[in-house]
Amino acid sequence: MSPHDEADPAYDVAASGAGTHARDELAGSARGWLRVQLAVVGFIGLCGALWTTGGPAGPAWLQWLAAALAVLAFALGGSAIFLVARVAYPVRETAPASALGDGAQSRTWGRLRGGTRLSFLALLLVVAATLTAWWPDTSGGGAIEVRDVGGQAWCGRLGDAPAGAVRVNTADGPATIPLDRVAALREVDSC
The missing domain is CATH 2.30.30.100 (SH3 type barrels.)
Structure with missing residues (x-):
């Protein structure tokens, strides 16, 4: 029987409360980041909806690059939401908080950090895709x-x-x- 087994009479209730507090604090932080990530993905969608209806700006290769950057930004934003949502709203717990080792805690922090980094990368990509619309219009009739x-x-x-x-x-x-x-x-x- 492990020293952290719930059936063990020596089970440390204080350690269980500390682990739960740390996990709850981490989940609360993840919920805050989840809101930010949803705003980023919403911004990506808004940029797509507000795309100019006039003639395309810039050469064809630039338009394809902008489209690829926008799709990649959307995919990264979705992946970031998935990573952070797993931390914010864990589906199941197989062990009490005190039984979770440092490895599980560090993986959880890693998911949160990875998700926030992906969010920033998605935001940078959508900004780069949006900047292509400012290509100077040289198609004037002359x-x-x-x-x-x-x-x-x-x-x-x-x-x-x-x-x-x-x-x-x-x-x-x-x-x-x-x-x-x-x-x-x-x-x-x-x-």
């Missing part, structure tokens, strides 16, 4: 609209012009407008 002082407008791409003039290559052919007649010049998506 079209220019030129209005003269009389209200007439030309739309097209800029071309080479003599000094003191603007040349616009329109669908109807090139148009050269003297700079002293230009009232407005602006970039547009298309003509």
Whole structure:
């Protein structure tokens, strides 16, 4: 019979209470981290829901990288929740708290530490995936609209012009407008 067996009359009740207190304290800490982890996974989902509906930003490889980072972040967040939930809400106990050795206690702490580290890693990955949306948009139409002082407008791409003039290559052919007649010049998506 082991010295920590419940059937043993020498069973130390004080040690049992201390072990239970330590386990409860660890579980309480894990429950707090579990809330944080759920918020992280919710943030990952929110970032996916708020993804811009406009045209994609950046090259295709960057979009695939962002998608892979987001999926990996979600998987790591789920794994982190699983690890910490095992500490926060243990399913079964096979031995009294005093009978749990230092090995079991250190494994429990290891799960909690591993889960929190995975949470931070998931958060970093989703931030990196979100940052790809800030890729500069260079897909501008390149079209220019030129209005003269009389209200007439030309739309097209800029071309080479003599000094003191603007040349616009329109669908109807090139148009050269003297700079002293230009009232407005602006970039547009298309003509």
